[in-house]
Amino acid sequence: MYNHMSIMQKLLLFLPLQVLLVFSVSAQDITRASDDTVHHNERYGLGGAVGSFTGWGPSVRYDYDKLSLQFTYSCYDDNAKDRFNLFGFAFRHKSMETGNSVFGPKLGVLLVNERSPLFREASYHSLIDIYLNEGVVLSLGAAYEYLYKQHLSLNLAAGYGFYAFGKNKTLHLSFEAGMYYMF
Amino acid sequence: MRYVNRFIVLFVACLLLALPAIAQNSQPETPSGKDGKRHGVGLHYGKSTGKGLAYRYTHNRFAVQAAAWPRYNNADKFNFNQGIAFMYQLHSNKYMNLYLYQGHQFTYTKGQMYKYYVRNGYYCRELVTYEYPWYALSMGAGLEVEVFDAFSLNLMWGYGCYENFSMTSISWEVGLFYLLN
Numbered sequence: 001m002y003n004h005m006s007i008m009q010k011l012l013l014f015l016p017l018q019v020l021l022v023f024s025v026s027a028q029d030i031t032r033a034s035d036d037t038v039h040h041n042e043r044y045g046l047g048g049a050v051g052s053f054t055g056w057g058p059s060v061r062y063d064y065d066k067l068s069l070q071f072t073y074s075c076y077d078d079n080a081k082d083r084f085n086l087f088g089f090a091f092r093h094k095s096m097e098t099g100n101s102v103f104g105p106k107l108g109v110l111l112v113n114e115r116s117p118l119f120r121e122a123s124y125h126s127l128i129d130i131y132l133n134e135g136v137v138l139s140l141g142a143a144y145e146y147l148y149k150q151h152l153s154l155n156l157a158a159g160y161g162f163y164a165f166g167k168n169k170t171l172h173l174s175f176e177a178g179m180y181y182m183f
Numbered sequence: 184m185r186y187v188n189r190f191i192v193l194f195v196a197c198l199l200l201a202l203p204a205i206a207q208n209s210q211p212e213t214p215s216g217k218d219g220k221r222h223g224v225g226l227h228y229g230k231s232t233g234k235g236l237a238y239r240y241t242h243n244r245f246a247v248q249a250a251a252w253p254r255y256n257n258a259d260k261f262n263f264n265q266g267i268a269f270m271y272q273l274h275s276n277k278y279m280n281l282y283l284y285q286g287h288q289f290t291y292t293k294g295q296m297y298k299y300y301v302r303n304g305y306y307c308r309e310l311v312t313y314e315y316p317w318y319a320l321s322m323g324a325g326l327e328v329e330v331f332d333a334f335s336l337n338l339m340w341g342y343g344c345y346e347n348f349s350m351t352s353i354s355w356e357v358g359l360f361y362l363l364n
Contacts, residue, residue, distance in 0.1 A: 020269060046273075046281060046324045048340055057353055058340050075342065077351040149278050181281045181326055183274035 234267015
């Protein structure tokens with residue numbers, strides 16, 4: 001039964017466990033802060049990100065105490081012939097803070113859906129084929145954030161990612177850079 | 184149906200961007216523009232808010248910006264690019280402003296080109312006139328950064344529909360304005 005499961009199904013089973021892990025670490029800090037009646041640091045961010053943690057495009061961020069959630073989405077659709085959708089979300093934990101710098105682990109999930117026509121020349125006839133690229137990138141690594149003038153947040157993340165596109169499954173380096181206006 | 188799908192994509196994307204705005208705490212009204220400067224003239228280049236010479240007027244949290252770039256080339260090509268953007272300031276500090284924007288762009292291109300074809304075994308050409316009226320709509324967020332007190336650098340990004348809603352993609356815009364009182 002298990003062998004018949006697709007790689008997507010396996011990842012979907014594995015994903016909630018990882019999310020739960022990051023959330024549980026962060027939840028401890030949130031609970032601790034509540035007990036001490038410390039005011040929660042709640043901030044929102046608007047900006048953009050580029051990388052294999054969450055893809056590239058406009059991005060939003062929500063910081064609550066030591067936990068940070070990030071969503072990145074980009075799309076392209078040209079007359080329904082060429083199209084792609086990149087949707088990524090990430091969790092980051094603020095483990096260490098020194099001055100304007102923040103360090104912590106980051107977990108990113110990127111969903112990729114790409115479709116475009118391919119033109120091939122064969123026997124003087126053009127054959128149209130469809131190029132499909134669908135998959136998931138699951139990244140885990142370390143994140144660094146530098147807060148400039150208290151509002152401009154510059155982000156870097158590096159780690160390892162599990163790239164699953166159809167039958168191709170690769171473990172490779174994963175990077176991301178991002179910039180947000182925090183308020 | 185295709186257009187409905189694109190509108191849904193654009194709507195969801197805009198909602199994603201607008202969520203922080205909805206959730207933010209209310210802030211006191213800020214003065215118009217940087218240091219109370221209401222007018223700005225400069226250059227703007229955008230995928231969906233126009234290109235060329237630009238003017239911006241700011242009133243409290245609201246701003247409107249227009250950009251235009253008409254081109255005429257030896258009577259065989261005429262291109263007119265006109266864009267307008269409406270902005271709402273979300274957050275402000277000493278150095279920068281964060282705002283949401285909605286952009287509209289109208290592009291009209293008219294020109295002449297040779298069309299080649301084969302007739303009775305001979306290659307022929309015919310001068311034909313073409314024209315493309317295009318409209319683009321976009322929404323997103325923008326960051327205004329003060330440069331050397333008198334200038335403002337604008338970076339805008341979001342999602343847009345182009346070429347009369349036949350294409351959906353990411354939009355980005357950049358502009359440099361000289362601020363006037």
